Amino acid sequence: MTQASLPLAAARTAALHVQGLTTPPGAEPAPTLDTIYDTVARIGCVQIDTLHMVHRSHYLTLWSRLGQYDIADFDRLIYDPDHRRLYEYWMHAASIIPLANYRYQEPTRQHLRDSGGWWPDWIKQPENQELVAAVLARIQEEGGLRSADFKTDKAQRGSWWNWKPAKRALEYLYNAGDVMVSNRVNFQRVYDVKERVLPDWVDTDGASAKESHRWHCTESARALGLAGARAIADYMHTKIGTVRPIVEGLVEEGVLVPVESEVHGGETATLFAHRDNLPLLEQAADGAIQALRTTFLNPFDNLVWAKDRVEQLWGFRQTLEAYKPAKDRIWGYYCLPILWRDGLVGRFDPKLERKTGTLRLKALYLDVTPEDALLADIAAAMRDFLAWHDAHDLVIERSEPTDVGEKLLAVL
Structure with a gap:
């Protein structure tokens, strides 16, 4: 080499x-x-x-x-x-x-425990230390709890940084490793003490x-x-x-x-x-190993974490535009890159309409010539994607090139 x-x-x-x-x-x-x-x-x-x-x-x-x-x-x-x-x-x-890799996160837990995490001054306040102890004691006594199980008399301001005090205490305990996520209910974390979540075989x-x-x-x-x-x-x-x-x-x-x-x-x-x-x-x-997969990647897929390398090897600029104003987006809100064999060849901006079983592509982009083999492979991946989402209809609102959407639907 x-x-x-x-x-x-x-x-x-x-x-x-x-x-x-x-x-x-x-x-x-x-x-x-x-x-x-x-x-x-x-x-x-x-x-x-x-x-x-x-x-x-x-x-x-x-x-x-x-x-x-x-x-x-x-x-x-x-x-x-x-x-x-x-x-x-x-x-x-x-x-x-x-x-199996739990022990390697101990420096992170220790750092967040000592520094207070996102709010270093917050944990230094005696009243907040008392709150953390009270929240932990309640979980120890009652079992796993969500942040919604705690109430506060203070009004919410709608900002990530203005969580109710008990939620901040839960986050501190989680960051420090004193509690872990034991479950999720409607994607809400359920926190329980480490001793009831961590299996005995884990190297601590x-x-x-x-x-x-x-x-x-x-x-x-x-x-x-x-x-x-x-x-x-x-x-x-x-x-x-x-x-x-x-x-x-x-x-x-x-x-x-x-x-x-x-x-x-x-x-x-x-x-x-x-x-x-x-x-x-x-x-x-x-050539003993070949890239033969066609699939779609999400914006947080491991392959695209190192964005500079994605450009270096594939000439593909991966970006998540969900947090940009609509007028500033180039591709769309939540675009999924398309992997075809060894290339990143395009992307699409999907929205699953769960009630109707419809997958709507607000935009579909291909960066290469839409040859028959490419369209056939994307169609096969899309069938699997639809089935996995319990969707039966695909709608493509627009595409670039403009005829790609119609061609893909015809293959499907």
């Missing part, structure tokens, strides 16, 4: 393969509890978000890799005490994380900050397949200034290996691969 540049197609294929995004549709393993867990473990964690124009982001990330599966099985791995192998906490933002011997950073850096590089230091930092959601010296140290140790790779635009760049992934790069270069 160090003697000649890795071809761009091989770099893309390797990056997709480690993410579980090369399997041909229909060839996925059966979506058992083990398969779902292994998929999360393979990519490190799955990001949670509140937006749900279609199924929520953490569910979509699994569908992109497995096709149709039972969402209840995923939830069972997180919230069912008899099957719990995943949990909610901060990793790449709010995430679903394997409990917390890692040091140094050990944690090294582990996150190593595992992020493994999950990326091929990436620069900034992409590794983006994946682990850590500042580049913290990550760069760790990467340099891992290179000196031989854990990470510099690889010259072709990137989008015909140039080359020095990227890093985990030494365990070197055979994968060889297989991708030889």
Whole structure:
């Protein structure tokens, strides 16, 4: 790998393969509890978000890799005490994380416990410390509670930063690791004390900050397949200034290996691969591994966390425009990138009308020539997407090129 540049197609294929995004549709393993867990473990964690124009982001990330599966099985791995192998906490933002890696989040818990998290001055106030103790005592006595189970006499102001005091206390306890999310009811968190949520088999011997950073850096590089230091930092959601010296140290140790790779635009760049992934790069270069999957990615999918790398390898600019004023959006509110084989070839802005079973695409964009094979593969992925959402009708309001929408509907 160090003697000649890795071809761009091989770099893309390797990056997709480690993410579980090369399997041909229909060839996925059966979506058992083990398969779902292994998929999360393979990519490190799955990001949670509140937006749900279609199924929520953490569910979509699994569908992109497995096709149709039972969402209840995923939830069972997180919230069912008899099957719990995943949990909610901060990793790449709010995430679903394997409990096998629980110890590596201890520095985050310690930092948020000591600093007070989002409100460092708030926890320093004696009355708020008393409130935190009272909220914890009530959960210990009554069992799992939602923030809605606490009442306040103070009026709400409608801002994220003006939560009622009990909710702020719950967030502090959650950040500090004293309570965990034991369930969700209508997507509202149910908090319970750690002792009633955390399985006995979990290793609670917390890692040091140094050990944690090294582990996150190593595992992020493994999950990326091929990436620069900034992409590794983006994946682990850590500042580049913290990550760069760790990467340099891992290179000196031989854990990470510099690889010259072709990137989008015909140039080359020095990227890093985990030494365990070197055979994968060889297989991708030889054609033994091929990118054959067509699927749709959500805006919070692991593949697009490192936005600079997405542009570097695919020439694709991923952006979430949900929080922009409508007049400032280029693509749409909640666009899903379209993966076709080894390329990111377009996107669409969906809205599921649940009462009527209609999936409405407010816009569909293709960045490449809509050849028959591409349309057939997108149509097959769309059929699976519709079925998984219990939708039976597809409406495409507009498309670019203008005839692509009609062509896709004709294939469907």
